[in-house]
Amino acid sequence: MHRQTLAVWVLVITEPIGNFVEYCHLALIYRPEIFMKRHSKQAGFTIIELLVSMGLGLTLIAGAVNVFIQSNRSAQQDEQISIMLDNGRFIMRLVGRELAMAGYWGKYLDVATISEHASVNVGTDCGNGVDDWAMDLRGVEILNNVTTATVAANFNCLPSASIVAGSDILGIKRVADNETADGSIDGGTMYLRTNGAGAQLFMGGGAGTPPALGGDEVNWAYMPTIFYLRDYAVTPGDNLPSLCRAFLNSTSPPDMENQCLVDGVEDLQIEFGVDTDRDFVADYYTGSPTAAEMINSVAARIHILVRSVDSVPNYLNDKTYVLGTKNVAAANDSFYRRVFSTTILLRNPTNLTGLGA
Numbered sequence: 584m585h586r587q588t589l590a591v592w593v594l595v596i597t598e599p600i601g602n603f604v605e606y607c608h609l610a611l612i613y614r615p616e617i618f619m620k621r622h623s624k625q626a627g628f629t630i631i632e633l634l635v636s637m638g639l640g641l642t643l644i645a646g647a648v649n650v651f652i653q654s655n656r657s658a659q660q661d662e663q664i665s666i667m668l669d670n671g672r673f674i675m676r677l678v679g680r681e682l683a684m685a686g687y688w689g690k691y692l693d694v695a696t697i698s699e700h701a702s703v704n705v706g707t708d709c710g711n712g713v714d715d716w717a718m719d720l721r722g723v724e725i726l727n728n729v730t731t732a733t734v735a736a737n738f739n740c741l742p743s744a745s746i747v748a749g750s751d752i753l754g755i756k757r758v759a760d761n762e763t764a765d766g767s768i769d770g771g772t773m774y775l776r777t778n779g780a781g782a783q784l785f786m787g788g789g790a791g792t793p794p795a796l797g798g799d800e801v802n803w804a805y806m807p808t809i810f811y812l813r814d815y816a817v818t819p820g821d822n823l824p825s826l827c828r829a830f831l832n833s834t835s836p837p838d839m840e841n842q843c844l845v846d847g848v849e850d851l852q853i854e855f856g857v858d859t860d861r862d863f864v865a866d867y868y869t870g871s872p873t874a875a876e877m878i879n880s881v882a883a884r885i886h887i888l889v890r891s892v893d894s895v896p897n898y899l900n901d902k903t904y905v906l907g908t909k910n911v912a913a914a915n916d917s918f919y920r921r922v923f924s925t926t927i928l929l930r931n932p933t934n935l936t937g938l939g940a
């Protein structure tokens with residue numbers, strides 16, 4: 584081999600594999616006869632040419648594999664973020680709407696005068712063992728920064744041992760958005776019947792129902808609901824915290840039943856906007872309202888911390904998230920997170936309907 588030619592090839596094979604393409608390209612430009620002579624003689628390949636070819640091939644394959652891995656990881660990240668954002672938006676709509684409708688009694692305002700028909704009967708309620716929860720008609724309740732003990736003491740239908748400690752629990756009572764005609768009343772469902780002048784709760788299908796109030800009577804399905812966070816999604820220990828609810832089902836008699844709705848919810852914080860001068864504009868917000876502050880609340884802020892359902896390889900989350908007045912540090916893990924916050928006007932302020940707390 585010519586001395587100059589040999590120098591070029593020694594240079595090529597001693598450089599890192601990643602530079603092979605560039606050097607071979609240069610060799611092709613400045614010494615095309617290197618390739619042409621060999622081909623013209625039809626003398627096969629030398630070991631050096633074979634090594635160069637293999638090096639080039641490996642480089643190309645390595646590049647393709649790298650592109651595939653990157654693209655796969657990117658698709659995985661996109662999917663996790665997309666699910667997380669969908670979950671966050673869904674919760675904002677769901678809880679936001681419940682809060683906005685809290686304390687709605689089918690256009691009947693004087694909740695203190697709502698009576699119970701003899702047919703009313705709740706199976707498993709969610710009281711503290713003394714008072715029933717479902718039939719206590721306050722529009723909104725909050726249990727702030729819960730512990731297993733405070734949940735067990737206040738909501739005995741909830742899985743207190745699996746509650747996400749430090750999150751808030753939100754209780755909401757209201758009737759459905761739409762009326763139910765007499766002919767469409769379901770057995771096992773509880774309704775509020777009102778004629779504008781009075782109102783009574785009754786059980787669908789119960790003896791002597793619907794109660795006769797006289798006048799223009801209308802029925803509204805009763806929908807007490809409690810939102811809370813549980814520290815698992817499907818099986819205890821799966822470490823996928825979830826947003827769950829307890830609601831009054833339609834068994835006979837109806838029970839407070841638990842149901843989980845959204846996976847990957849790590850924190851829920853609610854703050855209430857207190858109106859001190861009766862102009863229906865909140866003067867300050869508090870996450871631990873007193874009974875008097877609850878009565879004068881005209882707005883509520885919802886903050887949730889949503890997490891990707893699966894971890895994302897090679898991602899380190901060392902951020903800190905702000906939920907109102909609470910800071911939450913990510914655990915240096917591989918989950919994406921996002922905070923969602925919104926402010927809801929309480930359309931049925933407790934000070935209008937006379938609800939106490």
Ligand SMILES: [Ca+2]
Pocket residue numbers: 727728749750751852853870
């Ligand atoms: Ca709180």
Ligand SMILES: [Ca+2]
Pocket residue numbers: 857858859860861862863864865866
């Ligand atoms: Ca005000």
